[in-house]
Amino acid sequence: MTHKCNLCGKPMKAVDNIDLQGFKIHGWKCRCGNVHSDPEDVDTIIKFLKFMKTDREAKMFKSGNSYAIRIPIQIAKLYHLTQRSKLLFSPENKKLVIEIIPA
Ligand SMILES: [Zn+2]
Numbered sequence: 001m002t003h004k005c006n007l008c009g010k011p012m013k014a015v016d017n018i019d020l021q022g023f024k025i026h027g028w029k030c031r032c033g034n035v036h037s038d039p040e041d042v043d044t045i046i047k048f049l050k051f052m053k054t055d056r057e058a059k060m061f062k063s064g065n066s067y068a069i070r071i072p073i074q075i076a077k078l079y080h081l082t083q084r085s086k087l088l089f090s091p092e093n094k095k096l097v098i099e100i101i102p103a
Contacts (some may be wrong), residue, residue, distance in 0.1 A: 005030040012036065020045050023078075048078045 003012045012028035018037050019025075025041035051074040059070045071081065079100055086101040 003028040003036065005032060005034050006036075007034045008032045021049065044074075044077055048074050051075075 003014065004010070005012050008030060010030060010032070012030045012034070014026070015029050016026045017024050018027040018029075018035060020037065020042060023045050025045065026038040027041070028036045051072065058072070060067050061070065062068075075081070081100070085103075088099040088101055090097040090099060
């Protein structure tokens with residue numbers, strides 16, 4: 001599906017590098033300089049930023065012989081995490097950094 005520019009009427013190019021508060025989101029760019037952000041991505045980021053102001057704690061639970069971390073849906077959506085996602089732990093002093101391994 002082509003996305004048309006509302007300023008010049010030409011087809012816009014789909015991009016995935018529009019900056020929104022430090023997050024890269026999908027959208028469309030036109031040669032005339034016009035930029036449209038993907039409203040779904042904007043919505044996801046806004047929900048995430050609201051969420052980060054209030055409830056950032058993750059709960060752990062026991063799963064067999066391991067512990068699992070419950071990842072809130074807002075974070076899972078933002079990082080496109082699924083049940084098949086692979087993660088990499090990088091311990092850092094008092095932090096445990098979780099990196100997403102690209103599929
Ligand atoms: Zn244009």
